[in-house]
Amino acid sequence: MTGHEWLDEEAGPIVRAFWLTGGRTESGNRTDLDLMTLVVRTTEPVYGSLLLSPEHEAILQLAHQPLTVAELASALDLAVGVVRVLLGDLLNDRRITVRAPSSVTRFPTTRIIEEVIHGLQAL
């Protein structure tokens, strides 16, 4: 950093990206958010103190069905790191739940691979 980061042309996108999080690059939530982690919004009443930004709202809207972190970032056109901070906020307030990346990649079975092959053949 040069000390002139706000004037540096190359710093522009970073400043804009993390401006959405108030400059935070961490949410204080330690949950592991892999690219393939599934996010879904909770339905219970929320007692959190978080003031929702439009981006938080957009995540909640998208996550009415389980979506991966990668898909959320892509759909919102926000950098993954920014989305992780926003998801951490929502986790802190229990507005979303997350699930470990689905089991197929960790414990693949022959049957599932066969299903993938059949699915590809049918495309």
Place this chain on the structure above:
Amino acid sequence: MDSRPSEAELAVKILVAGGFGAGKTTMVASVSEMRPLRTEEQLTERSIGVDDLDGVERKTTTTVAMDFGRITLRTGLVLYLFGTPGQDRFWFMWDELAEGALGAVVLVDTRRLADCFASIDYFERRGLPFIIAVNTFDGAKPYTADDIRIALDLDPEIPVVNCDARSRESTRQVLISLMGHVMTAMARR
């Protein structure tokens, strides 16, 4: 956190690797709904001039776009394709991308064969099943699978297939070959 297997939402993660300009973007786009995925990374002074971008505008953006595709195979079974960043300075992202991946396609441009060495080394070290897909560019000299195998010093069991990254049908066949290889690799464990 609920980590029980959920039949309703199975996701398969596949990586598409290869040198810069080998056709990764084209391949991911040919077979799937294509979406860019951005990660934030600062371009340092160090990286200026490092990119080998013949005839391409030098990028000064501080976010890195990765290719990202999604194919719904059936309800509840989705295949995700992640293009690995082609430039060396993004190596730090590979571990995260490779985490949980089922296998990888290493896309090869025979005019720049050496560009894929790093990808092959990485997947070998990590023990991730991969196949070589030779992108048959117009004007690229045709090589036999054996030529490629020797040039890349590949283990004999690693499939080498020709493909046209622009073609949906061809990319589909590449993915089917990869899945076959993954299955073989699983059986051997």
